[in-house]
Amino acid sequence: MCGIAGLIWKGGVTSDIGSEMTQMLQALKHRGPDSTGFALYGKGEEGVHILRFKVAEQEDMKTGFDIHKQVIERKAAVDTRLEEMGADVTAREDATDYAFRYHFKFGGDLKRLIDFIEDIEGVEILSVGKGLELIKDLGDAALVSEQYGLNGFVGTHAIGHTRMATESDVDIRSAHPYWAYPFNDVSVVHNGQLTNYWTNRRDLERRGHRFMSNCDSELIAVYIADRIDQGEELEAAMTRSIDELDGVFTYLVATGNQLGMAKDVMGAKPMVLYESDEFVGLASEEVAIRSIFPREIDTWDPYQGEVKVWAA
Amino acid sequence: MGSVTTSHDMGLHEEQLAGRTQQMYFSASEEENYTYPWAYEVDYDKSAEFDAADMGISEINLKIRELMKSGHGTITVQNPRAKHSLGVGILNRLNLKFEGSLGYFGCGLIDGPNVHITGRVGWSCAENMMAGTVVIEKNAGSLFGAAIRGGDLVCKGQAGARVGIDQKGGTIIVGDSVGAFTGFMMQRGRMIILGDDRSR
Numbered sequence: 001m002c003g004i005a006g007l008i009w010k011g012g013v014t015s016d017i018g019s020e021m022t023q024m025l026q027a028l029k030h031r032g033p034d035s036t037g038f039a040l041y042g043k044g045e046e047g048v049h050i051l052r053f054k055v056a057e058q059e060d061m062k063t064g065f066d067i068h069k070q071v072i073e074r075k076a077a078v079d080t081r082l083e084e085m086g087a088d089v090t091a092r093e094d095a096t097d098y099a100f101r102y103h104f105k106f107g108g109d110l111k112r113l114i115d116f117i118e119d120i121e122g123v124e125i126l127s128v129g130k131g132l133e134l135i136k137d138l139g140d141a142a143l144v145s146e147q148y149g150l151n152g153f154v155g156t157h158a159i160g161h162t163r164m165a166t167e168s169d170v171d172i173r174s175a176h177p178y179w180a181y182p183f184n185d186v187s188v189v190h191n192g193q194l195t196n197y198w199t200n201r202r203d204l205e206r207r208g209h210r211f212m213s214n215c216d217s218e219l220i221a222v223y224i225a226d227r228i229d230q231g232e233e234l235e236a237a238m239t240r241s242i243d244e245l246d247g248v249f250t251y252l253v254a255t256g257n258q259l260g261m262a263k264d265v266m267g268a269k270p271m272v273l274y275e276s277d278e279f280v281g282l283a284s285e286e287v288a289i290r291s292i293f294p295r296e297i298d299t300w301d302p303y304q305g306e307v308k309v310w311a312a
Numbered sequence: 313m314g315s316v317t318t319s320h321d322m323g324l325h326e327e328q329l330a331g332r333t334q335q336m337y338f339s340a341s342e343e344e345n346y347t348y349p350w351a352y353e354v355d356y357d358k359s360a361e362f363d364a365a366d367m368g369i370s371e372i373n374l375k376i377r378e379l380m381k382s383g384h385g386t387i388t389v390q391n392p393r394a395k396h397s398l399g400v401g402i403l404n405r406l407n408l409k410f411e412g413s414l415g416y417f418g419c420g421l422i423d424g425p426n427v428h429i430t431g432r433v434g435w436s437c438a439e440n441m442m443a444g445t446v447v448i449e450k451n452a453g454s455l456f457g458a459a460i461r462g463g464d465l466v467c468k469g470q471a472g473a474r475v476g477i478d479q480k481g482g483t484i485i486v487g488d489s490v491g492a493f494t495g496f497m498m499q500r501g502r503m504i505i506l507g508d509d510r511s512r
Contacts, residue, residue, distance in 0.1 A: 266492055301454060
């Protein structure tokens with residue numbers, strides 16, 4: 001079933017989006033308790049990339065014998081490769097035993113750097129961006145938020161997802177949001193099923209894109225990334241996706257300064273929208289928006305085939 | 313019922329249907345058909361109100377039932393805050409008012425009450441309604457009035473996709489536009505849309 005949520009403060013206003021998104025996703029917990037993910041957009045620093053990556057699945061950490069040693073080795077390999085490529089790591093944080101957050105400065109080809117790091121077995125880059133920080137793990141929103149210390153995260157916009165696994169496994173690899181590899185700051189959350197997944201995936205793979213999971217939602221991230229790469233604007237890419245992707249879906253896309261939503265032509269999946277002069281909130285159910293605006297507000301459901309984009 | 317041959321006359325079955333129906337053998341003059349045997353005796357002049365902000369879904373629905381049991385015919389629920397499944401399964405005469413918005417499945421499976429909602433409703437409002445009226449001041453989500461068999465359902469704002477899907481009776485009035493598959497599998501009843509059909 002899955003629940004998705006998005007919020008954006010207009011006009012460059014910042015807020016505690018970490019707590020706001022946690023509350024929204026916690027209100028949607030009943031739509032999917034398997035995993036929770038956040039894509040939070042902070043202000044960032046000029047010239048500094050934020051790297052979020054993991055070196056093991058939570059499941060592996062509980063069951064494997066060698067995994068704890070491997071985690072250390074994998075992390076060391078990431079450090080070595082970053083240094084080899086000439087990236088200047090300015091800060092390192094352990095979010096958990098298996099997930100990390102780095103700040104680095106890098107002037108070279110980002111895609112090559114990312115490919116080189118992901119070539120290490122077991123290492124998956126969750127996001128690279130100037131403002132984007134992507135966090136996903138098993139459990140409900142309150143748990144993940146607590147684990148990764150997201151309350152108090154200040155930024156302009158965010159998207160999030162609570163997952164009920166239907167098409168693929170319960171693990172971090174298949175959890176949303178998806179980062180649109182290898183583009184700075186692009187992420188996607190999706191509620192629905194794509195029916196022409198393999199046709200599109202083969203097409204995108206032939207053009208050199210990589211897929212980390214078998215989850216159909218990842219396709220949307222890669223698809224949007226591909227369109228942006230070809231010089232299309234976000235809104236145009238999303239409008240095209242309505243025709244080119246089959247199935248039932250409602251998805252949200254965020255970039256460094258934009259938030260967009262798209263709904264399939266049958267309008268099969270829910271989305272409730274609240275828009276005021278300073279704020280836009282979207283969620284699968286109104287309860288999520290109400291968790292941060294308890295007062296009476298005017299909301300509506302966007303229609304089938306609609307695409308909307310807002311700027312921070 | 314005059315000369316109309318019904319399935320009852322033909323001896324196919326003997327049970328009497330309860331509630332209002334469009335089948336011919338229904339006798340409107342029999343007053344017991346208007347209420348369920350277990351319906352509560354309520355007085356419209358006896359009113360009550362309560363704040364639902366910190367209450368759970370079952371708690372709110374049970375509270376409504378308790379108030380009906382004690383004879384309250386007019387109930388106002390404040391701050392429903394878009395919670396799901398509120399005001400469901402009411403098979404009684406009742407004036408019910410929600411001061412705020414309902415989530416999914418609001419006022420589903422009702423037979424008889426007059427409901428007024430000052431906010432909006434989510435998916436599947438008044439699903440399978442048998443009789444009564446539901447008036448919504450703002451917008452409605454998808455599946456508005458799915459499978460209703462009777463009663464009047466009014467949304468003053470816009471409604472989402474699949475309005476009146478599988479409708480088998482009653483009247484749905486929407487003040488603004490409706491989405492894809494409106495009236496899909498509709499078999500009987502009336503639907504009045506004052507805005508656009510957004511599926512075209």
